[in-house]
Amino acid sequence: MDGRPPTRGTTFGRQRERASIDELLTRVDGPRVMLVEGEPGIGRTRLLEEAARTAADRGFAVVADTAPELRRPAALELLLSVLDEPGPQSPPAGGQDRSAERLQAALEQRARTTSLLVLLDDLQWAEPATILALRTLPIRLASSPVCWILARRTGSGGAELDRLFLQLQAAGAVLVQLRPLPGEAVSDLVTAALGARPDPDLLVLAGGAGGNPLLLLELMNGLSDEGGVVISHGHAHLVTSRMPERVRIVIQERLHELDPAARRLLEVAAMLGPAFHPLVAADLLGVTPADLLPSLEAMLATGLLTTHEDALAFRHDVVRESVITDIPDPVRQALHVQIGRTLLEHGGRVKAAAAHLMAGAVPGVPEVLPSLDRASAEMLDTHPAVAAELIRRALDLTELADPQWFARTMTAMRTLVAAGDLVEAAELAEAALDHCASGPSTAELLTALSLVLVPMGEAARASDTARAVLDMPDLPDEVRDRADLALLQADTGLPESAGVLDRAKAFVKAGDAPGQGLLAGALVVLALNGWDKGELDDALGLARMGVRQASNDGVRDCRLHPGLVLAALLVDVRLMDEARRTMVLGTGGAVGIGRDGWAAGPAIVRSRIDLAEGHPEEAIREARAALEAADAVGARLLSASARSALSVAALRSGDLETAIEHARGEEDAGGPAPPPFDLTRSELIRAQVTEACDGPQAAMTGLRRLLDDLAEHSRALICDPTAAAWLVRTAVAAGETGPAEKVVAAADRLAGMNPGLPSLAAAAEHARGLLHGEPGLLRNAAADHADRWACASAYEDLGILLGGPDGARGRTIQWFDEALSCYVAAGAERDAARIRGRLRRMGERRRHWNRRDRPASGWASLTGAEQRISGLVAQGLTNQKIADQLFISVHTVAFHLRQVFRKLDVRSRVDLARQVLEHSDDVPGARSKELDDGTDAGSPLAPRPPRPE
Incomplete structure (x- = not known):
């Protein structure tokens, strides 16, 4: 024994x-x-x-x-x-x-x-x-x-x-x-063989025996003999998946029944994978499928193979692994390469071909490198990460003296960028520069590096890199054009970059002469500059020309796509139909944008579109997706823009915590600021979050630069139709009428320069009516705003204006009702809650809930208000913070929590949080939303109200 x-x-x-x-x-x-x-x-x-x-x-x-x-x-x-x-x-008679x-x-x-x-x-x-x-x-x-x-x-x-x-x-x-043993019987047999219950890894390995009792026993006994399992406290733990020798012996005994031809076919089949098609095996062996019939019949007779859908499959993984293990390493590597090439020839199985080529690619065998190149190119569009892995492997196996080294390096860098790995692409370029001997090669590498550095948030370094290329003598025209494009893109990401406008104008004047996307890039620079100066009609025309040019040049470099720029500008002035069309047609969809450092751009623009159309929850989802995509590829510049979009959408929906986190998160993390064409937007959003938390005085501290630059830079008043009104309201509430007057003057000037854009006229009327207390201007603004949230804001300002000491109560209630309706349509629950609070203080109650029959206890017995408060408790908020979020008093929060504790029969906030987690799909998504049961809302969100009373 x-x-x-x-x-x-x-x-x-x-x-x-x-x-x-x-x-x-x-x-x-x-x-x-x-x-x-x-x-x-x-x-x-x-x-x-x-x-x-x-x-x-x-x-x-x-x-x-x-x-x-x-x-x-x-x-x-x-x-x-x-x-x-x-x-x-004796022998029988007659035989x-x-x-x-x-x-x-x-x-x-x-x-x-x-x-x-x-x-x-x-x-x-x-x-x-x-x-x-x-x-x-x-x-x-x-x-x-x-x-x-x-x-x-x-x-x-x-x-x-x-x-x-x-x-x-x-x-x-x-x-x-007799069929293979079922899973429960396999577990029982393993337990009996080892005298202990197997762990999950051991059961997975046992599954490779295909329910064959003999293989199972040999596998378990072999693992025991060779120290492959450790038994502790009645449980068997797998410590190695190496095939035991006794299993290999049992399998070899079965293989001895095969003739040499069948044995050779079995080895090739094992290398092909758990399942294989006879046609591929025939190609590898250089015979016809008919020639394989005797060998296939012999293997089927031994039970080694079985039919599986439209292929043949190994009945037991341990048999296949044993066969592979017995093939010498050099032969196995050569077979991997041959299989990879054959699968490429058959087409449609590029991913499997890539896996074989990677397994067979070893130093000293340069013959495999062209196959790696081909597989990488074929997988780039469908499996970019695998394509990048293939070309990196090919580059690692390429000698520096190989004539293909530089071309393979550039292909590897472009593939890494397409796969969204900007950091590795930049590191590859920097490492390759040490081995580039010729000027053109160095120039090409530096140009590609410059284009990658901008979305990484390193615009200054990108600019210096592109300038270094342009200072080189005897540059080929194609390289010079791409270096000029890289410099334009880098300088667009720098404030007050000298000479960028002159260069852009020169390229546009040259017409079709510039190539490789240079003309489209120049048009984008001029469009953004015109936008900043307030020349919006001209800027839109330039951006549209850039989109048309980009659709013709076919460039795949890592660059800011003109279609994204145009769509973002259109959203700012609320030309929503054209913005949506541009996102589909002007960018070419996902294929047109690619997967490089700017791939998060479409989600950012979609987030702004959703917010402008009154869908803040969808805007939050798109902004989070953009932030995740940008972080995944190392595009820190777009991460900052995504944070801005997420912050404003969260603020609009009432999720103040998320708004604070993302308005200040990138700055606190020491990351790059947003690009200049998005910097003003980020500053404005950060100030709005500050005002919501700490009041107008605190917000004005962060607005000094923005307000001082209004005479020359109009972007602060364009990025949101209510920006001018909000700046006026905040400055007046802080007791600073001078900045408010500057805002109104700038808004009037902007509207006068662009008579074809009604959103600007509405914004100017809104700001002027707010500053001078003119109800007629506010009414006009509310009627002319194309944005529902902006319309609601104007109605609210009008109601506040008419609700003064000498105000007409009926008209005030009318405008507040209009504001409430627009805020609800825009999905702005935080703002809607504020209006309901104003109306309640006037003795008017606006219910917005549906009563329903509820049980007396359990989660289903909670009202919507009680569920929302429970959700905020689970997030760790105190009663005071919950009151601030929901515009109610802290006593009301305490009352609701007592009801919740009674209905759920819980004794602590920890127990309540556990219940919330169990019913997480049922909790209303209402951070900072008003209660739905008519509870009076009297507490302000912050020490100072967001609007003057």
Whole structure:
């Protein structure tokens, strides 16, 4: 004994088969025959042994091989010797063998005194005479108490044995096909073999045996012998997945039955994977599929393979792994390369080809590199990350002296950029510069590096890099154009960059002469500059020209797409239909934008579109997606822009915590500021969040630079239709009328310069009416605003103006109702809650909930208000912070929490948080939303109200 738990004599997962044996032994009429089929190791012999024991226990005499360990097929003479019948003393007269007749007579004689069970195994090796005799003996002895169990290996034995089994089935025999053990039986067998419960990794490895008991036992015993498992506290833990030697020996014994051609096919099939198509295997072996038929039939007969959908598959992973392990390393690597090339030739399996090429790519074998190049190119559009891995592997295996080294380096860098790995692309370029000997090569690398550095937030370094290229003598025209484009893009990301406008104008004046996207890039620079100066109509025209040019140049460099710029500008002035069309047509969709450093741009613009159209929750989702995409590729510049979009959408929806986190997060993290064409927007949003938290005085501190620059830079008043009004309101509330007057003057000037953009006129009227207290201007602004939130803001300002000491109550309520309706339509729940609070203080209640029948206790009994407060408690907010978020008093929060604790039968905030997690899908998404049960809302969000009362 080796100390292992006993498993011999025990069957696992064979309850149905044992029931068939019981039925056979108790049958009283008709043919008492059971046929058993199964692959090697599936437990056929074990089942026959159990049948013999069961029959003996029931008083049967068992007629079977007395030495099964010799692995010989049962024959008639063998059975006669078991029955103590002597063989013939001399050859039969006339050459006729009377063994069948003698066996029939002997069985009939023995059956007169006892019931018999005849067991014949491994019939696939039986002699023709035995097969012929078995076609008649069970039928002739049907009236005698003789039971038969005839067994063979699945699919083996030839046509005569097949006919025998079919004939006996037609006469009433029962066919039992031994299937692989089910999962529970596998677990039980592993537990019995090891004496401990297997861990999940061990069960996964055991699954590779395909439910074959012999392979399972050899695998478990081999792991035990070779220290592959550790048993502790009744559990078996896998410590290595290396194939045990005894498993390899068992498998090799089965493979010895194959001829050399079948063995060679098996090795190729194992390299192809768990499943393979015969056509691919034939190509690899240089033969036709018809030539493979004998070998395939032999492997199917051994049970090594099985059919799986439209392919052939290995029945057991451990067999395939063992075959692969026995192939010498150099041969295995060469086969990987050959398979990869063959799969590329077949097409449609590029990913599998890539895996084989990667496995076969080793130093000193340059012949594989062109295949890696090809696979990378073919996978770039569908699997860019895999394409990048392939080309990096090819580059790593390329000698510096190889003529293809530089071309492969540039391809690797472009592929990395397309795959969205900006950091590695930049590192690759910097490392390659140390090995570039020629000027043109260095120039090309530096240009590509400059284009990558801008979305990474390193505009100054990108500018210096591009300038270094342009200072080189004798640059090819194509390289110079791309370097000029890189410099334009870099300088657009720098404030007050000298000469960028002059260069852009020169490129536009040159018309079609510039190439490689240079003209489109120059048009974008001029459009952004015009936008900043307030020349919006001209800027839109330039941006539209840039989009048309970009659709023609076909450049795939890492660059800011003109379509994104145009769409963003259109959103600012609320030309929403054209903005949406531009996002689809002007950018070329995902293919046009690509996966490079600017790939997060579309989501940022979509977020702004959603917010402008009154869908703040969708805007938040798009902004989060943009932030995740930008962070994933290292595009820190777009991360800052995504944070701005997320912050303003969160502020609008009432999620003040998220607004604070993202308005200040990038600055606190020491990351790059947004680009100049987005910097003003970020400053404005940050000030708005500050005002919401700390009041107008605190907000004015961060607005000094923006307000001082209004005479020259109009962007602060363009990026939001309510920006001018908000700046006036904040300055007046802070007691600073001078800045408010500057804002109004700038807004009037901007509207006068662009009479074709009504959103600017509405914004100017809104600001002027707010500053001078003119109801007519506010009414006009509310009517002319194209943005629902801006319209609501103007109505609210009008209601506040008319609600003064001498105000008309009815008109005030009317304008507040208008504001409430617009805020609700815009999804601005925080602002809607503020208006309801104003109306309640005037004695007007505006309900916006639906009452419903609720149970007395449990989560379903909570009102919407109680659920929202519970959600905020789960976030860790105090009662005071919850009151601030929901515009209610802290006493109201405490009242609702008492109701919640009673209904849920909880005793602490921790217990409540646990309940919230269990019902997280049912919690209303209402951070900072007003209660839905009519509770009075009187507490302001901050120490100072956001608007003057």
